[in-house]
Amino acid sequence: MPDAGTLSPKQPQTDPLVSSNDEQVEVHGPGKIAWKRFRRHRPGMIGLGILIILYAMAIFADFVAPYPYSDEERELNWAPPSSVRFSDANGSSFRPFIHPFRINIDENFNTVLEPDPSQRCYIRFLVEGEPYKLLGLIPMHTRLIGVDTVPSQQGGTRYFSRLYLMGADGGGRDIFSRICYGARVSMTIGLLGALLVLVIGLTIGGTSGYFGGWIDDVLQRLCEMVMLLPGFYLLLLLRFAFPASMDSVQVYFAVILILSLVGWAGFARVIRGMVLSIRKEDYVQAARAVGLSNGRIIARHILPNTMGYVVVATTLRIPGYILGESALSLLGLGIMEPTPSWGNMLNRAMDILELNQHPWVLWPGVFIFAAIMAFNLVGDGLRDAVDPRGLTK
Amino acid sequence: MPDPLLAIKDLNVAFDTERGQIRPVRDVSIDIYPGQIVALVGESGCGKSVTALSILRLIPQPPGKILSGSVSMEGRNLLELPEKEMRSVRGKDIAMIFQEPMTSLNPVYTIGDQITETVKLHQRVRNTEAVRIAEDALKDVGIADPRRRLNEYPHQMSGGMRQRVMIAMALSCQPKLLIADEPTTALDVTIQAQILELLRKLQREKGMSILLITHDLGVVAENADVVAVMYASRVVEFAGVEDLFDRPQHPYTEGLFRAVPKLGDLRSRLEQIPGTVPNPARFPGGCKFHPRCHRSRMLAQEARGEDAVEITSAGEKFRVLNRCVKEEPELREVEPAHWARCHQLPQYDRAPVTIPKLEHRREVNSQAVEEGDIEKIIKQEIHA
Numbered sequence: 158m159p160d161a162g163t164l165s166p167k168q169p170q171t172d173p174l175v176s177s178n179d180e181q182v183e184v185h186g187p188g189k190i191a192w193k194r195f196r197r198h199r200p201g202m203i204g205l206g207i208l209i210i211l212y213a214m215a216i217f218a219d220f221v222a223p224y225p226y227s228d229e230e231r232e233l234n235w236a237p238p239s240s241v242r243f244s245d246a247n248g249s250s251f252r253p254f255i256h257p258f259r260i261n262i263d264e265n266f267n268t269v270l271e272p273d274p275s276q277r278c279y280i281r282f283l284v285e286g287e288p289y290k291l292l293g294l295i296p297m298h299t300r301l302i303g304v305d306t307v308p309s310q311q312g313g314t315r316y317f318s319r320l321y322l323m324g325a326d327g328g329g330r331d332i333f334s335r336i337c338y339g340a341r342v343s344m345t346i347g348l349l350g351a352l353l354v355l356v357i358g359l360t361i362g363g364t365s366g367y368f369g370g371w372i373d374d375v376l377q378r379l380c381e382m383v384m385l386l387p388g389f390y391l392l393l394l395l396r397f398a399f400p401a402s403m404d405s406v407q408v409y410f411a412v413i414l415i416l417s418l419v420g421w422a423g424f425a426r427v428i429r430g431m432v433l434s435i436r437k438e439d440y441v442q443a444a445r446a447v448g449l450s451n452g453r454i455i456a457r458h459i460l461p462n463t464m465g466y467v468v469v470a471t472t473l474r475i476p477g478y479i480l481g482e483s484a485l486s487l488l489g490l491g492i493m494e495p496t497p498s499w500g501n502m503l504n505r506a507m508d509i510l511e512l513n514q515h516p517w518v519l520w521p522g523v524f525i526f527a528a529i530m531a532f533n534l535v536g537d538g539l540r541d542a543v544d545p546r547g548l549t550k
Numbered sequence: 551m552p553d554p555l556l557a558i559k560d561l562n563v564a565f566d567t568e569r570g571q572i573r574p575v576r577d578v579s580i581d582i583y584p585g586q587i588v589a590l591v592g593e594s595g596c597g598k599s600v601t602a603l604s605i606l607r608l609i610p611q612p613p614g615k616i617l618s619g620s621v622s623m624e625g626r627n628l629l630e631l632p633e634k635e636m637r638s639v640r641g642k643d644i645a646m647i648f649q650e651p652m653t654s655l656n657p658v659y660t661i662g663d664q665i666t667e668t669v670k671l672h673q674r675v676r677n678t679e680a681v682r683i684a685e686d687a688l689k690d691v692g693i694a695d696p697r698r699r700l701n702e703y704p705h706q707m708s709g710g711m712r713q714r715v716m717i718a719m720a721l722s723c724q725p726k727l728l729i730a731d732e733p734t735t736a737l738d739v740t741i742q743a744q745i746l747e748l749l750r751k752l753q754r755e756k757g758m759s760i761l762l763i764t765h766d767l768g769v770v771a772e773n774a775d776v777v778a779v780m781y782a783s784r785v786v787e788f789a790g791v792e793d794l795f796d797r798p799q800h801p802y803t804e805g806l807f808r809a810v811p812k813l814g815d816l817r818s819r820l821e822q823i824p825g826t827v828p829n830p831a832r833f834p835g836g837c838k839f840h841p842r843c844h845r846s847r848m849l850a851q852e853a854r855g856e857d858a859v860e861i862t863s864a865g866e867k868f869r870v871l872n873r874c875v876k877e878e879p880e881l882r883e884v885e886p887a888h889w890a891r892c893h894q895l896p897q898y899d900r901a902p903v904t905i906p907k908l909e910h911r912r913e914v915n916s917q918a919v920e921e922g923d924i925e926k927i928i929k930q931e932i933h934a
Contacts, residue, residue, distance in 0.1 A: 370612065438653060439648055439650050439653040439654040440653060440654050440655055440656040440657075442608065442648065442654075443646075443648055443654045443655070443716070444656070445606075445608055445640070446606060446608060446640055446641065446645070446646040446648075447640060447641035447645070447667075447668045447671065447719065447720075448637040448638060448639070448640035448641035448642060448668075448671060448672065449637070449667075449671065450637060457667070458656050461656075461658045461659075462656070462657070462658055464658070
């Protein structure tokens with residue numbers, strides 16, 4: 158009679174699997190591997206460097222900026238960038254200096270700002286300035302850069318010793334200082350907007366993909382409705398859903414909300430697609446077999462497996478939100494004066510005549526460009542780093 | 551006779567597909583007694599895995615649904631439990647290990663994370679205690695240096711190791727029943743033997759029951775107490791392991807045994823069961839096995855004209871018995887403690903229709919095999 162199995166070979170006494178492995182193998186989690194690969198991605202590291210500088214600028218704006226953002230000197234409206242010098246007609250100096258501004262009246266009785274080459278205002282580091290609270294906690298009055306002052310009244314002429322690294326705006330406020338403070342709005346609004354999109358997108362995409370059926374149908378139609386509207390019109394539409402007059406903090410959060418309500422749909426759809434394929438994985442089945450609840454399976458076993466994409470997509474989406482904020486502020490629908498954001502600072506650059514006369518109002522645009530560039534470089538670097546098909550060096 | 555640990559009774563499962571409803575499990579009744587290893591055997595697509603998944607209510611619903619039947623464990627019908635209570639059964643009372651150890655562990659977590667997650671889910675223990683339990687579980691399945699392994703990721707382990715980890719995870723909460731769905735199919739032969747030996751050892755130590763799903767008759771012969779053979783969604787034969795191997799009753803079971811390659815057999819071709827597994831959407835009428843049945847063909851040659859009909863299967867024309875085509879046989883107790891689903895057994899018409907129940911334990915002492923009485927067994931084989 159058939160007997161298929163009683164003839165089994167004797168089990169070896171030593172189990173090759175269980176041989177103890179003495180040398181310590183360094184354990185690399187997925188995150189650590191990605192970071193190792195990202196470090197080799199030069200453009201990505203440059204982008205990361207720029208981002209660190211910009212965020213440091215935002216966090217320590219009080220320290221980095223020579224003046225508070227609303228510090229006006231109305232007579233110095235549209236003052237050009239101070240030219241930082243090491244030498245003038247009176248000889249040279251190791252310490253950089255600027256010439257103080259002097260107000261003259263020209264033959265047409267217009268006020269004219271001009272530097273007075275006979276006097277020097279030395280640029281000093283770590284100087285005493287307006288008091289502030291670092292990180293909102295530590296009271297300080299040391300600022301990174303400042304200039305010496307000269308007497309403001311000298312024989313009927315008024316002198317102003319102010320440092321305008323990037324010129325002044327129409328209120329005589331230092332554009333560089335305002336860019337530093339504006340970074341707080343512009344650099345965080347994109348980040349928070351992207352994080353909110355992350356939360357909404359993961360929740361909706363995860364639910365939709367995992368449960369399928371009618372839940373999926375309803376959520377996907379909702380996504381499509383949002384995606385049908387052109388982004389910018391939706392942005393404006395949502396802005397008008399909020400009251401027109403709100404204080405800066407309210408506007409700030411409203412803008413974040415608006416940006417994420419515009420952006421979540423596309424993201425949620427991709428997450429849904431990924432969840433659809435991940436939920437068929439054996440380890441999801443195994444997770445169900447040990448008795449985990451659906452919510453926990455989605456949160457702990459499915460979504461973490463989308464993290465590679467999520468990190469990259471979020472990084473690459475932040476620039477869009479920064480631009481969205483800038484666009485709203487540029488139109489006067491976002492952050493309101495006097496609170497600076499890079500977008501509302503560019504508001505004045507919309508007028509071609511003003512732009513012609515004071516090209517330095519474009520400086521915030523340079524920062525927007527740098528920030529977006531940096532986020533894209535980092536995003537590309539991350540994409541290469543988390544790509545499992547990438548070269549493992 | 552003690553109460554069974556788990557009693558599956560008249561289970562019927564259906565899947566709605568675009569081409570109509572298919573029924574992967576039909577009238578399946580299996581009892582599993584405490585400490586018993588029950589093997590569920592059959593070829594791919596016969597409904598073994600769906601039966602197992604239905605016990606834990608893990609079949610995707612929709613499209614799947616359980617039409618009727620009951621799965622009772624300790625007085626509770628698992629099919630009627632609220633989802634929340636069912637979750638506390640999964641992993642705690644009934645654990646399951648899967649075919650593919652390579653993909654059954656989540657790649658983004660360490661082994662330790664995954665075992666302690668299960669432990670903390672079902673036992674009220676602190677983190678440190680959960681880690682200790684996980685470590686013990688790894689030690690139980692023979693993994694050296696378990697403390698260090700806890701911090702490793704699945705990709706750092708081989709297939710055999712991962713299957714050990716899966717077993718450790720399944721056993722970490724001391725389940726009463728372990729469902730092993732082809733636990734060794736994806737592993738090479740030596741690792742297969744190790745894993746099965748491990749399962750037997752743990753089963754003896756912890757006194758749990760195992761529902762072993764496999765298509766490997768060697769695995770069945772070495773491990774099972776009781777065997778249920780499935781074909782085309784139905785149990786076609788049910789018996790104690792020695793009984794089944796000595797006196798297979800159903801022509802499908804016979805065919806399976808003939809298809810096992812034997813040492814020293816010099817014939818050039820391995821025997822096979824003619825035809826292919828029927829598509830579950832288009833099962834044949836009557837006995838589901840009749841298009842492939844050698845018994846029916848043989849008997850048809852001797853039968854009178856009206857008792858046999860000509861059919862075409864796999865492009866081949868031949869005659870089978872009329873009754874096999876017209877009437878579906880029932881699962882009957884054709885011999886004491888031996889059930890089969892075939893009209894053409896001489897005892898069939900007199901045999902009673904009873905619900906298969908066997909509290910049988912294998913006679914072959916697997917301990918003896920393990921401890922190396924291999925020579926003795928080989929001698930016995932030669933004498934026989």
